[in-house]
Amino acid sequence: MNVHLRIWRQPGPNAPGRLVDYSVEDIDPSQSFLEMLDKLNENLIHEGQEPVAFESDCREGICGNCGLVINGIPHGPKGACTTCEVRMRQFNSGDTITVEPFRAKAFPLIKDLVVNRSAFDRIMGKGGFVAVNTGSAQDANLIPIHKDDAEHAMDAAACIGCGACVAACPNASASLFVGAKVSQFTWLPQGQVERHTRVLKMVKQMDSEGFGDCSNHAECEAACPKEISISNISRMRREYTKAMFAAV
Numbered sequence: 331m332n333v334h335l336r337i338w339r340q341p342g343p344n345a346p347g348r349l350v351d352y353s354v355e356d357i358d359p360s361q362s363f364l365e366m367l368d369k370l371n372e373n374l375i376h377e378g379q380e381p382v383a384f385e386s387d388c389r390e391g392i393c394g395n396c397g398l399v400i401n402g403i404p405h406g407p408k409g410a411c412t413t414c415e416v417r418m419r420q421f422n423s424g425d426t427i428t429v430e431p432f433r434a435k436a437f438p439l440i441k442d443l444v445v446n447r448s449a450f451d452r453i454m455g456k457g458g459f460v461a462v463n464t465g466s467a468q469d470a471n472l473i474p475i476h477k478d479d480a481e482h483a484m485d486a487a488a489c490i491g492c493g494a495c496v497a498a499c500p501n502a503s504a505s506l507f508v509g510a511k512v513s514q515f516t517w518l519p520q521g522q523v524e525r526h527t528r529v530l531k532m533v534k535q536m537d538s539e540g541f542g543d544c545s546n547h548a549e550c551e552a553a554c555p556k557e558i559s560i561s562n563i564s565r566m567r568r569e570y571t572k573a574m575f576a577a578v
């Protein structure tokens with residue numbers, strides 16, 4: 331199959347950017363979207379042109395590195411998958427596909443399709459961990475946890491921090507990401523000691539990074555490759571309110 335691509339090219343953070351047209355031919359439909367971009371880059375390098383900068387690491391939906399907006403939708407139109415899990419058979423030969431970076435004030439563009447998502451790391455650094463001594467793995471297994479609570483915690487912990495929620499939100503809010511990260515500890519006994527300080531610090535950092543507020547559009551949930559529920563945002567808000575009262 332052959333596709334036409336319109337790809338956002340921008341040499342640097344302060345340089346002007348534009349959509350540039352490319353064609354890629356003889357694509358195997360079983361190839362991944364990123365393999366198709368690899369093929370494009372091989373062609374560009376062969377022609378002495380600058381390859382397109384984009385991110386990837388695991389290429390199996392685990393690391394969250396591969397964030398692209400494909401035809402206007404973070405991670406593409408299939409839903410519930412990351413960009414690296416998108417297969418070319420989801421498109422038709424002859425299609426024109428527009429590829430852009432995740433756009434948000436808190437995710438400044440570095441080059442072409444690569445944005446800086448270290449704001450998420452700084453939020454995690456404020457409370458996305460358990461600092462109390464929980465013992466070894468055997469000790470953790472001795473703590474009884476209701477199966478429903480464990481399931482809720484695991485569902486929230488499925489967030490891979492890719493940033494699609496931010497890219498999809500009209501306010502560029504990080505509420506789904508932070509909500510998931512707060513919730514995953516809230517459901518577990520190991521997360522109780524720092525329960526209040528965690529949510530206060532993470533929300534404060536989220537606000538200082540320039541993310542917008544949540545106005546319940548739910549675009550984040552629709553774009554999330556791990557189908558994280560927006561109920562985690564409600565939980566974060568409840569946790570925040572409780573922590574504010576506990577602090578006075």
Ligand code: FES
Pocket residue numbers: 385386387388389390391392393394395396412413414415
């Ligand atoms: S490259 Fe790791 S999730 Fe896509």
